[in-house]
Amino acid sequence: TLEMPTALQQKYALGKTIGTGVCGEVKFAFLRDTMEKCAVKIINKGNFKSEGTATRNAETEIQILQRIDHPCLMKTKDFYQTEESYFIVLELMEGGELYYRIKSKKQIPEDVAKFYFYQMLLAVQYLHSQGIIHRDLKPENVLLSSQEDFCLIKVTDFNQSRILEEAALMRTLCGTPSYLAPEVFTAASTDGYGLSVDAWSLGVLLFVCLGGYPPFHEQFGTSVREQVLRGSYTLLPKQWSHISEQAKDLVQKLLVVDPSQRLNIEEALSHDWLQVRLMYLRVPPPQAQGEASELQSPPPQAQGEASESPSSGPMRGLS
Numbered sequence: 614t615l616e617m618p619t620a621l622q623q624k625y626a627l628g629k630t631i632g633t634g635v636c637g638e639v640k641f642a643f644l645r646d647t648m649e650k651c652a653v654k655i656i657n658k659g660n661f662k663s664e665g666t667a668t669r670n671a672e673t674e675i676q677i678l679q680r681i682d683h684p685c686l687m688k689t690k691d692f693y694q695t696e697e698s699y700f701i702v703l704e705l706m707e708g709g710e711l712y713y714r715i716k717s718k719k720q721i722p723e724d725v726a727k728f729y730f731y732q733m734l735l736a737v738q739y740l741h742s743q744g745i746i747h748r749d750l751k752p753e754n755v756l757l758s759s760q761e762d763f764c765l766i767k768v769t770d771f772n773q774s775r776i777l778e779e780a781a782l783m784r785t786l787c788g789t790p791s792y793l794a795p796e797v798f799t800a801a802s803t804d805g806y807g808l809s810v811d812a813w814s815l816g817v818l819l820f821v822c823l824g825g826y827p828p829f830h831e832q833f834g835t836s837v838r839e840q841v842l843r844g845s846y847t848l849l850p851k852q853w854s855h856i857s858e859q860a861k862d863l864v865q866k867l868l869v870v871d872p873s874q875r876l877n878i879e880e881a882l883s884h885d886w887l888q889v890r891l892m893y894l895r896v897p898p899p900q901a902q903g904e905a906s907e908l909q910s911p912p913p914q915a916q917g918e919a920s921e922s923p924s925s926g927p928m929r930g931l932s
């Protein structure tokens with residue numbers, strides 16, 4: 614059985630396991646004195662093969678979890694550790710993992726997928742502004758705040774994340790640059806690749822939300838590695854025929870093999886698919902020339918958008 618820190622037991626009552634991952638599980642819990650619900654992610658140190666990287670990853674992750682502050686990123690409420698495990702207390706996301714929402718619903722309605730994807734973009738835009746590459750964006754690491762379709766999402770699991778080693782890169786650039794390879798200047802981090810890896814993963818996430826199946830999968834013949842390296846995927850008509858051209862355009866501009874040609878987060882946020890169009894601005898058909906475009910009275914709930922200009926910026930209220 615798992616040895617729990619007494620301090621954790623005193624402060625929190627732990628309940629059943631609500632999620633299991635590669636490196637641990639998530640348990641339901643509540644704060645004893647306020648009965649506030651939360652989730653405890655238990656990360657086993659033991660099953661880390663190479664002692665070195667794992668502990669460094671975990672330390673980086675804890676550092677990131679305690680440092681980030683954004684509505685679409687999971688924040689740590691408390692942290693404990695024992696010899697063999699880390700215990701991270703987090704906000705409880707009642708809707709569970711996006712992974713199960715996709716699994717049960719197959720395809721997510723396009724406007725719901727847009728709402729989720731917009732929040733993922735804001736979360737990753739914030740991470741990148743903090744010099745953090747997530748590197749492991751997948752449906753298991755996107756959590757939903759409720760069972761509702763239009764709910765808030767939070768991105769989590771920074772185990773693979775890297776903080777751009779500005780310092781290391783600066784030290785490198787201090788030396789004589791004449792022997793430095795070009796990619797060292799362009800690499801946003803010392804690992805030789807940059808922020809663009811997250812844009813690719815977001816493309817895969819958007820594909821799965823809209824299409825209900827993954828773009829790259831071992832059942833499609835060649836190895837997933839081959840499919841990814843070639844950027845070869847198929848938009849099956851059955852699933853994609855009713856998806857808008859703009860949504861497909863955004864997916865295709867993210868799933869680009871050459872990172873320099875791939876959309877970055879800012880460009881994705883400015884893509885047409887994510888701009889809010891005034892749904893109720895009706896322009897008369899061409900033959901009715903001269904007639905001013907009439908503005909129907911907006912539906913009550915859209916009141917807030919009434920003031921937006923037709924080419925309004927991205928969805929407001931979340932950024």
Ligand SMILES: C/C(=N\NC(=N)N)c1ccc2[nH]c(C(=O)Nc3ccc4cc[nH]c4c3)cc2c1
Nearest residue numbers: 631632639652654706707709710769770771772
């Ligand atoms: C911080 C972290 N991972 N870090 C590492 N793997 N090193 C992580 C990963 C996955 C996670 N999943 C959750 C989480 O709240 N999951 C979850 C799963 C199922 C249900 C059902 C209702 N609420 C749920 C929440 C928190 C969480 C934190």
